[in-house]
Structure formats: C-alpha cells, structure tokens
Amino acid sequence: MTRRPYHHGDLRAALVEAASALLETEGAAALSLRRVARAAGVSHAAPYRHFRDKHALLEAVAAAGFRVLEDRLEDLEQRFTGDPRRQILEACRAYVAEAVARPERAHLMFGGILDPARRSDELHAAIEESFAALVATVRRGEGVLFRDLPTRDLVLTLWSATHGLALLAAAGQLHDLDRTTDPEAAIERVLGHVFDGLAR
Amino acid sequence: MTRRPYHHGDLRAALVEAASALLETEGAAALSLRRVARAAGVSHAAPYRHFRDKHALLEAVAAAGFRVLEDRLEDLEQRFTGDPRRQILEACRAYVAEAVARPERAHLMFGGILDPARRSDELHAAIEESFAALVATVRRGEGVLFRDLPTRDLVLTLWSATHGLALLAAAGQLHDLDRTTDPEAAIERVLGHVFDGLAR
C-alpha cells in the first residue's frame, strides 16, 4: 500500500475493491465511506469524484457481484455442453455457493439495503444480464427435461427454491432446521425434489 | 402524542413500536436510535435504559416479526382443520404476504443486518417457535400428501421455495422476470409444482 497524496491509477476500481473487502470482513454496519477512502489511501472526500454518494458506491459493489454470478452461469454452458440437467444443477449450486462465500455481498445484492428506486444504469444492466443468463440456462432444459410449462413457471420455481436456500444459508438460518446439513448437500436434495415436480 | 418529560408507561414497547413504524416508512438506513427516541417522546439516551444498544432494539423488532409469523401459522391449524394441504398452502401464502406487506422488517428478520452471533434470548426463542410452527404445519402433510421422505427434506424444499419467493417479492426483484406477475399468483404456481415433486 503506497501512501501518496494522490491516487494515480483507477481510484474508482480501487474503491469498489476496498469496499467489497471491508464489507465482507467487517459487515455492512461497519462499512463507512470514510473507512473505504482510508483503505484506498485517499482523503474522505475523494470518493465523491467517482460516486455521487455512498449508495452509488454500494451499488457498484452489488453490480460486481451480479457480474460474477453471470460469469459463473455462462461458464457452465461450455463446461457441460449437451447436458442441460447438469448445467442447471451446477448453476443453482454456483448461486448458493456464491451466497455462502460472500454472505454480506449477497445481502447487499438481494437485501433491502439498496433502494430499488435509485438503481444506477450499471446495476440495472448487471442485474438484467445475470438474470438473462439464468433464464437461458433454464431454457436449455425445455422440451428435454421439463413438462410443457411456461418458461416463467420453470424459472420462477427453480429460482425461488435456489434463492431461498442461498439466502437462508447466507444468513446462517439453515442451522435452525438441521445442525448437520451443509448447504452443498441441501441444494442437492431440494433441487432433486423440485426437478421431480417439473419433470416431463 | 403527549410530550411529557418522563414516559409513564411501557417505554420498551413504545420504542419497539416506534422503531417498527420508522423502519417501514423510512427504511433501515434512515432508522436511527435518536429518531426512534424522538418519536417516542424521550431523550436520545433513554432507550439505553431498556436496550443495551441499537442492535438489541433491532433484534426486538425482528422478534416481533417472528411472533407475528408464528401466530399466523398457528391460526391456520384451526381455520382449516383436517385439510393439511390447504394449511400448508395458506402458511406459505402468509409467509409471502407478510414479507410483501413489511419488506423492511422481512429483510431485518432474514437479512444480514443483524449479527447472528449476538442473538438475544428473546429473538432466539421467537425464531425457534415460529420455526417449530412451520415444521408442525408441514408434518401434518406427512403420510397423507407427501411421499415417504425425511421431514427435513419436506421442510427444506417447501421452506426454500417459499422463502425465496417471499424475499424476491419483498426486494421487488420479481419484476425482473415478469412485470405482470404478482406475488399472490406466483406463490400459487410455484407451490403447485413443488407439491408435485413431493407428492405421494
């Protein structure tokens, strides 16, 4: 960490990076703009050159999370070509794994911390694209795996189950059901049953 | 709102009430302990007589939410006696309806705002009891509605799907899938498919 008075590089990216790290290590409550600035080696007013306010910085952190999710989903199409069942299963697994690995960011992405009315274009695009990747994954099972149901029904059912398990796991609330169940095993079983309900 | 210097009544309850109201109208970010105190007509230091800190007050708000959920679930056993399918369906509907009606509190209950490591006894008990009510509801379908699966599997699958839909709806993220789908109709379809997967 060089401590020059001026940050000669991509300060914007450095701030998003620092905020993401602080978020996960200290929690959302302890994440202040001033601490982020300090971690990036700039004054507390410098972030305002790159973000309108704290909310905008948090949106950028969330957007990065959605892009990671999108990348992971798109990767699976290549890795399991011709096996839509496996693709969908791994997609849901990745969704849960991401939420468990970065619970604070997951809550920021899905949580009620950000105001939906003030979504930046960047966040909006990141959400749309990761969501499109999800729909595309599910679609590859149409006519092969699933009964003739509206795409909307397939996506809604698989997404709800996956999202629910992911957030329960991220919040540590799965332990209230079963102290011995880890999220990896749980998503396997849940998806098995959900697949049964949608199978042709 | 009387404005006496001393609050002669149940200040603790008044603070939880004021905090719940402020939370829903202004959002979690705008919810300060000082504003809660002002709304209850006491000085900013008065809440510390009843709560160790802000976190403890928020826990009390969350606990109230879990108790509401529990009451709603237990109500259904009486209202639809002998119809376990309806009981479970209405339970999931109530879960989603509560999250949609009070999205900010739902995020507080399930969200990553509260630190799981610091759960008060009150909150712990409220979670356990509402969760027990949920398990009891699902159990009434065992041997009648569902295949012979571990209770854990039944609860996990139904709960994940319901929880996921509830939080997606609360966060306004269902709109990204389908602008015309309201949560009421969505939970109906999702649960239909999930039931199919668990049916005997």
Next chain:
DNA sequence: ACCTGAACACCGTTCAAGT
C-alpha cells in the same frame, strides 16, 4: 428506578482551495 443534557468520537456530504 428512570430519565436528562453534556460530551466524545465517528459519520455522510459539501465546498473553497490547492496541484
């Protein structure tokens, strides 16, 4: 026992000034 008012360290945001 219950509450107040002053105090402290910290925060988000703004803005004139510096390079």
Next chain:
DNA sequence: ACCTGAACACCGTTCAAGT
C-alpha cells in the same frame, strides 16, 4: 481533472446529575 482539509449536521454511546 483530481484531490485535500475545514466545516456542518447528524449519529451511537457514555456518564454525571437530576427527580
């Protein structure tokens, strides 16, 4: 163009003092 440092209103928390 990009960043700093002072300033302001607000916050969570503590504590001696009041009734």
